[in-house]
Amino acid sequence: MIAVDAMGGDHAPEQVVLGALLAAKAGVWVVLFGSKDRIFFLLNQYDSSWQKYNILISNTNQQIGMGEDPVKSFKKKMDSSLVQAVQSVKQEKCKAVVSAGNSGALMVASVFILGCQKGIERPAIIGTLYTGKKEILILDLGANVNCRPSNLVQFAHMADSYARRILGIKRPKVSILSNGHEEGKGSILVKKTFDILKEESNLNFIGNIEPYGIFDNRTDIVVTDGFSGNILLKTLESVIKTFNIKNYTIANHGALLIGINGCVVVVHGNSDSQVIKNAILFAHQNLINKEIFYGICEKSFASVAT
Amino acid sequence: MIAVDAMGGDHAPEQVVLGALLAAKAGVWVVLFGSKDRIFFLLNQYDSSWQKYNILISNTNQQIGMGEDPVKSFKKKMDSSLVQAVQSVKQEKCKAVVSAGNSGALMVASVFILGCQKGIERPAIIGTLYTGKKEILILDLGANVNCRPSNLVQFAHMADSYARRILGIKRPKVSILSNGHEEGKGSILVKKTFDILKEESNLNFIGNIEPYGIFDNRTDIVVTDGFSGNILLKTLESVIKTFNIKNYTIANHGALLIGINGCVVVVHGNSDSQVIKNAILFAHQNLINKEIFYGICEKSFASVAT
Numbered sequence: 237m238i239a240v241d242a243m244g245g246d247h248a249p250e251q252v253v254l255g256a257l258l259a260a261k262a263g264v265w266v267v268l269f270g271s272k273d274r275i276f277f278l279l280n281q282y283d284s285s286w287q288k289y290n291i292l293i294s295n296t297n298q299q300i301g302m303g304e305d306p307v308k309s310f311k312k313k314m315d316s317s318l319v320q321a322v323q324s325v326k327q328e329k330c331k332a333v334v335s336a337g338n339s340g341a342l343m344v345a346s347v348f349i350l351g352c353q354k355g356i357e358r359p360a361i362i363g364t365l366y367t368g369k370k371e372i373l374i375l376d377l378g379a380n381v382n383c384r385p386s387n388l389v390q391f392a393h394m395a396d397s398y399a400r401r402i403l404g405i406k407r408p409k410v411s412i413l414s415n416g417h418e419e420g421k422g423s424i425l426v427k428k429t430f431d432i433l434k435e436e437s438n439l440n441f442i443g444n445i446e447p448y449g450i451f452d453n454r455t456d457i458v459v460t461d462g463f464s465g466n467i468l469l470k471t472l473e474s475v476i477k478t479f480n481i482k483n484y485t486i487a488n489h490g491a492l493l494i495g496i497n498g499c500v501v502v503v504h505g506n507s508d509s510q511v512i513k514n515a516i517l518f519a520h521q522n523l524i525n526k527e528i529f530y531g532i533c534e535k536s537f538a539s540v541a542t
Numbered sequence: 543m544i545a546v547d548a549m550g551g552d553h554a555p556e557q558v559v560l561g562a563l564l565a566a567k568a569g570v571w572v573v574l575f576g577s578k579d580r581i582f583f584l585l586n587q588y589d590s591s592w593q594k595y596n597i598l599i600s601n602t603n604q605q606i607g608m609g610e611d612p613v614k615s616f617k618k619k620m621d622s623s624l625v626q627a628v629q630s631v632k633q634e635k636c637k638a639v640v641s642a643g644n645s646g647a648l649m650v651a652s653v654f655i656l657g658c659q660k661g662i663e664r665p666a667i668i669g670t671l672y673t674g675k676k677e678i679l680i681l682d683l684g685a686n687v688n689c690r691p692s693n694l695v696q697f698a699h700m701a702d703s704y705a706r707r708i709l710g711i712k713r714p715k716v717s718i719l720s721n722g723h724e725e726g727k728g729s730i731l732v733k734k735t736f737d738i739l740k741e742e743s744n745l746n747f748i749g750n751i752e753p754y755g756i757f758d759n760r761t762d763i764v765v766t767d768g769f770s771g772n773i774l775l776k777t778l779e780s781v782i783k784t785f786n787i788k789n790y791t792i793a794n795h796g797a798l799l800i801g802i803n804g805c806v807v808v809v810h811g812n813s814d815s816q817v818i819k820n821a822i823l824f825a826h827q828n829l830i831n832k833e834i835f836y837g838i839c840e841k842s843f844a845s846v847a848t
Binding site: 305413448473475479 | 729752753769778779781
């Protein structure tokens with residue numbers, strides 16, 4: 237059962253409800269959190285026989301806006317679709333949550349309600365970039381706009397675990413996004429993280445990487461703060477969209493909020509029903525991996541250098 | 543007369559010397575700073591009759607590597623091609639300098655030797671992105687990886703002056719690069735800059751912009767710190783190169799280091815001779831604008847909020 241934040245996103249609830257319906261038609265069980273009347277109306281509009289699929293509606297009375305302060309909105313809006321959807325995972329009613337809403341609020345709710353995994357201070361949004369040749373993991377794509385070196389080091393460890401356990405890469409190459417590939421290039425944050433990864437971690441750290449290096453497939457994992465990662469992601473997507481480039485995908489199914497005790501899938505605010513559907517299927521797929529991933533990783537994360 | 547740092551860049555001196563030769567053939571007077579023997583050898587190799595063009599060679603005995611610390615290398619290597627090329631502008635032997643070398647060192651040399659314009663604490667690399675519909679100014683593209691709000695505010699004022707005086711835009715739209723277009727989104731740096739631009743400046747400030755907004759031509763000027771700007775630039779260039787996209791150019795002629803008392807053109811380290819040639823022609827063109835730009839701007843920069 238996947239919890240869906242029906243009221244979150246630029247095109248919510250319309251596109252979210254439609255996406256959930258499509259996922260239900262593909263066989264996934266979904267619970268839509270939001271205004272019961274509105275969701276009911278939309279489902280009837282889309283398909284009068286929607287009740288033969290596995291869709292439940294859980295009424296909520298509040299809504300967190302895209303521009304709202306994450307911490308404040310979380311505290312004030314406990315009966316929002318976003319918070320209640322996350323709550324349902326804690327209560328083990330649902331096994332995963334999908335939201336195209338305020339990603340900062342989703343992170344806050346996930347941390348407060350579900351908690352971070354051992355050894356992890358902040359979760360990160362991890363995305364997969366398919367360059368045409370290979371899959372490259374990038375994190376953080378936007379959960380943490382202000383980061384400390386210890387956050388980035390933990391992101392590296394989480395992605396390393398993910399690459400090894402889920403993607404089957406034996407010794408994943410880890411790099412930091414920077415404005416030059418040479419050692420010594422980068423912001424204060426990059427330089428400090430570089431030193432820790434080089435000297436104190438047992439990861440296969442290959443140093444700084446520029447965007448060129450990502451597209452040249454020189455790495456398996458790119459670590460960055462959520463601000464720069466978000467700029468990279470959105471620049472890529474803008475160009476891909478503008479020029480209608482095929483064979484190049486990033487996070488077209490949402491991205492995992494890694495480091496949380498539970499499966500939380502973050503979807504772009506501007507997503508349409510097709511992306512929402514894919515995100516729900518992706519969350520469902522992640523559940524299959526969940527035992528492998530979360531089970532083993534909890535041990536390895538506990539030893540992460542901070 | 544344009545000073546060219548012949549030893550700076552990933553493909554220096556070969557591609558730089560060839561680029562300078564091409565620019566000289568196009569009618570620009572150039573002075574190549576670097577190893578006299580090496581430059582002489584290359585010029586003879588490229589064109590045995592090179593001496594009929596206006597090319598001078600100024601011998602220097604040191605070289606600043608791409609990965610060297612900007613401040614240290616500047617202080618230790620006063621007889622480097624980069625420092626001597628900048629020095630020649632101060633001495634009024636040359637009217638502009640072009641370098642594909644260590645951009646941090648170029649900035650440091652420019653600030654120490656030529657000085658910043660009144661009211662400007664740090665210069666910025668300003669580039670022009672042509673989206674197919676219009677030209678958009680972006681700064682900083684990499685001169686300042688760690689910025690304060692006052693730096694970004696000054697970048698906004700410099701770009702505003704440039705857009706009005708040089709591009710002829712009456713009331714340029716100014717925005718800050720952020721991870722969301724809503725007010726309240728962004729890093730600590732973005733939020734603080736947002737407040738100053740909104741409340742204390744007389745600029746036509748339109749708020750946060752995401753990469754999508756740039757490609758949708760919603761702005762004339764994008765202000766950002768040099769780290770994020772560099773990631774945006776290189777992500778764009780990587781995709782453009784990978785997919786061989788036409789009709790989309792950014793900084794293919796080098797970019798102006800704006801805010802300096804003098805014309806300093808920064809070129810990508812990995813540039814080939816064609817880009818070097820274009821950068822020299824661009825510097826030459828900027829000189830024509832120099833009187834208009836620097837003359838008027840010195841007054842307006844002096845009133846920049848800091």
